[in-house]
Amino acid sequence: MFWVSVLTLLFAGTASAQDVLIRHATVHTAGAQGTLQNADVLVQGGVIRAVGVDLQAPASVGVVEANGKPLTPAFFGGITEIGIEEVSGEAETVDSAVTLATDQPMRPEFDVTLAYNPESVLIPVARMEGLGFTLLGANTGGSFIAGQGGVMRLDGGADPIGPRVLFVKLGSDVLGKSGSSRAAQWMLLDQMVGEARGRIPADSPHALLTPTGRAVLARYLAGNGRIVVNVNRAADIRQLLRWAQRENVRIAIASGVEAWKLAGQIAAAKVPVFVDALADLPGDFDQIGATLENAARLHAAGVEVSFAQFGDASHNARKIRQYAGNAVANGLPWEAGLQGLTRVPARVLGVDDKLGTIAPGKLADLVLWTGDPLDVANVASQLWLGGRAIPMRSRQTELRNRYLRAAGALPRAYSP
Incomplete structure (x- = not known):
């Protein structure tokens, strides 16, 4: 799961970014293009600008390496x-x-x-x-x-x-x-x-x-x-x-x-x-x-x-x-x-x-998955909404993390 950790680190400080090139993904467009192997999706200004192979990212656009994992619409x-x-x-x-x-x-x-x-x-x-x-x-x-x-x-x-x-x-x-x-x-x-x-x-x-x-x-x-x-x-x-x-x-x-x-x-x-x-x-x-x-x-x-x-x-x-x-x-x-x-x-x-589909002009509401998204053994590793990388955490995960930590000077309930 190394690539998931790299992805998390890449977006740790760029949650507001709306420009990204997602590269080498199995792109399930859910539209007329069907499924594209080893394809790229370019997002600029929160909108999908291009879908294809070997797309080039402008200098200001971050790159996410998907390593062949599935990419779908949100x-x-x-x-x-x-x-x-x-x-x-x-x-x-x-x-x-x-x-x-x-x-x-x-x-x-x-x-x-x-x-x-x-x-x-x-x-x-x-x-x-x-x-x-x-x-x-x-x-x-x-x-x-x-x-x-x-x-x-x-x-x-x-x-x-x-x-x-x-x-x-x-x-x-x-x-x-x-x-x-x-x-x-x-x-x-x-x-x-x-x-x-x-x-x-x-x-x-x-x-x-x-x-x-x-x-x-x-x-x-x-x-x-x-x-x-x-x-x-x-x-x-x-x-x-x-x-x-x-x-x-x-x-x-x-x-x-x-x-x-x-x-x-x-x-x-x-x-x-x-x-x-x-x-x-x-x-x-x-x-x-x-x-x-x-x-x-x-x-x-x-x-x-x-x-x-x-x-x-x-x-x-x-x-x-x-x-x-x-x-x-x-x-x-x-x-x-x-x-x-x-x-x-x-x-x-x-x-x-x-x-609803991955196509130029659509909002960049996208999900990168660890595997087949219809198999519940797999999970979403990153969600983008309008090109913005959404933090993959919730109140549930925050509570889990709090109570997994060793207790300090105060009980865990008082931890930040």
Whole structure:
């Protein structure tokens, strides 16, 4: 591991540098160029300037010798609450859901990005695993219309990039928010669409939306932003596809445990799926058809597949590589697994002009790995965001180092 130590020393005093030549890497571009052997990537001003062989670095540009190790775009962390959740069991640190005591619980205008904390201790933990961006998600509170989120780069910036995303949850998990009926979910959704499109008067005594909520939903119905729907049962997915076609809206499916049963229809509708690639058991009646081959079957049918985990995704974002690797182990082509963590989510979420592939003009959000990045036996040795070498440490590693040291005159807890 000598080369890793050299890399660490090289960047110990240049964390703010944005110019670098990464030389002799196995460059997985995740784009049209595919994988390039023994290739170089030149970064200047935080942007990728060139990708090729035997590139020459200007005098002011530092050089990193990759020795053939894999270089990829920074990975997508999935749909998480990184930056809006610190301790899941401590309510005052969780800002992902809204529950209002009101006759209008449907609040699509709720936007979790306004609560984002770029100094969250979870951000360095995620970056150490090669994660460079995440989709900040809204959770269901008082309504199955959860609210809005957006793409956050984990570079310390405070603002989302790209268009907002509206989150909706359907199925058995939210029956208590829809009169104990799946059918009522569509009834209520159709009423909200009618309000947003002016078919139902705004002053109706039974209105579900506020004036701001109508305006926000109308924006998504007009195609300005994607609606991400968490849904698992094939019958519910079928109704979702019909609704999206009828209303002409842009959707994506999240979780989609039984999506493989409708793979052809999903592909024909050009609906991407953020797959829960570890769902292999019938955890409830919406997931009876669970299979580890879900991602592979969807991809084979022509569906764009990315990944997301459900259940403490913020604290365990590092597992997203395991999801992709698990899908590859069950039939998904390796390149599709890599693209599901890079190019696909960037395109689906409208940020592929900046992220997702290694190509000239893209932001230099890059990761150098010790080996195959979809094999969890390997780790990220260096992450660059905007060409800036990110310190590969977190609160967890600092605590580890503190308590590995021999005790001094004071107990370890008092050590700097």
